[in-house]
Amino acid sequence: MINNVFLALDFPGWEEAKQFIETNELKGVPVKVGMELFYREGPLVIEKLKENNHPIFLDLKLHDIPTTVRKAMHHIAKLEVDMVNVHALGGSEMLQAAKEGLCSGESNGHKTKLIAVTVLTSMDKTTMNQELLLPGELDKNVVHFAQFAKKSGADGVVCSVHEAKQIKAVCGPSFLSVTPGIRLAQSEQNDQKRIATPAIARQNAADILVIGRSITQANDPHAAYEQAVKEWKDGIK
Secondary structure (H helix, E strand, C coil), rough: CCEEEEEEECCCCCCHHHHHHHCCCCCCCCCCCHHHHHHHCCCCHHHHHHHCCEEEEEEEEEEECCCHHHHHHHHCCCCCCCCEEEHHHHHHHHHHHHHHHHHHHHCCCCCEEEEEECCCCCCCCCHHHHCCCCCCCCCHHHHHHHHHHCCCCCCCCCCCHHHHHHHHHHHCCCCEEEECCEEECCCCCCCCCCHHHHHHHHHHCEEEECCCCCHHHHCCCHHHHHHHHHHHCCCCC
């Protein structure tokens, strides 16, 4: 199993991310590289992180026609990150193309896990129903996306903690639930709506936690990261 607690490197560039990692003695911890950092630095940032043995979740949320996604994933596979994601809203054909691209681009026997984004944790039922025109309850839609993502070759989904247990029930224990919106108990909610603590995430069968501002904006980021890992492992509320 990949390491469980991923630190979101939501920084504008590599120098800022590097300084944060080194200053707070976080070399080697699992990290999430999102669009802001990757679009600024490109594959170089992945190479730099791999030099320090960081497990990497490349959070690009690809959503395009199947052919484009297949070709992009072929190149991404050569970066040998641990996970990469696409939007489930792209449909089953796009998900299958993403998987094909990852498989065709494999090198050195490394297999990158394909993760599908269900419903963003910044969204709630009102937004989903009224703006996306997706009817029904939010959790039902998330589980639906997870089911067809699995059938299309995905290894797991991005979901909120609150849907993880339902997804396990229908997709099986080996299907990964990657859960952003994780906050330490004393942290602010910010722009996430469906959030939870590491302990609640564990109780709800989440596999992988993604934590950003609770750590990056803490007075002592190293201690905050260690606290998140401890809460996850020990179920501390």
